Amino acid sequence: MIKKSNEDAFENIRLIFTDYLERHGHRKTPERYTILREIFATEGHFDIETLYIRMKNHKYRVSRATLYNTIELLLDCNLVTKHQFGTNYAQFEKSTMLKQHDHFIFNDSGEVLEFYDPRVEQIREDLEKRFGVEVTHYALTFYGQSKSTK
Amino acid sequence: MIKKSNEDAFENIRLIFTDYLERHGHRKTPERYTILREIFATEGHFDIETLYIRMKNHKYRVSRATLYNTIELLLDCNLVTKHQFGTNYAQFEKSTMLKQHDHFIFNDSGEVLEFYDPRVEQIREDLEKRFGVEVTHYALTFYGQSKSTK
């Protein structure tokens, strides 16, 4: 399922996860690696229910409880990022750790566009100085629609 | 409860709401105005449950269903703004329509700081040009903690 050219990259992800599990005294169960693999084989954003269905379709025996549990670990070691785009359920995406980006959400379809603007980083730095705080993470999300042709 | 100096401002809010209700053929019920008053007598952010408890304490007979219903109307006429700060429940605040601002959330306490940075507006404009979209609203939220004294 994963393209040959991505095998090495995924192997690296695996190692990061393994290292995290070992350092925290967590067991390296097959379920955890299966979930990791499924997530990194997925493009774009996903929610727990979608992931659950997808894994069921792939004939993996997995429970929602384990999905929630494992996602928590993946968030903790920064392999996955969590979003709350104004809906009542959480959405996730695998972290690239390379390309920082923010989101534009289409009001009608919920479709997600990604963009990057370096000025966010400046805002963050000024904020930290102004209030004497330390930013651990942030979310910048725009909502809207295609420009109506006037 | 509302200071004399704010009476005029609130009267103006009332008029905006009345106008909205009339234009949309909605009834001007006492419940709706009571909820409006309670919200505008509140500083900072609130959630539905908190508002419900507060109104019960003030001996107002009100149901959660009506709160959700009325909040929907207040959102629609831009008198109230909705936030989803990563929790699984929504938070709201009365709109000032004057001071645009964004948020910093303390990871531990959930306390909310407000700040303003004009560069967000520039990012928005560039985004609209770049993708040919129209932004209806947005959210910029930073999360973190007080800087550790080194």
Next chain:
DNA sequence: TTAGATGCAAACGGTTTGCAGGGAA
């Protein structure tokens, strides 16, 4: 008079929890 609004309680749906059985170490 009557259609829209309210209060109440049940239903809904995403997430969390309790627990018996299973498997990594």
Next chain:
DNA sequence: TTCCCTGCAAACCGTTTGCATCTAA
């Protein structure tokens, strides 16, 4: 062998919905 982890199902909790009653228009 130990006890952490899993699957399952029930519990949880914020939000939505159904319905009988009420009331603004």
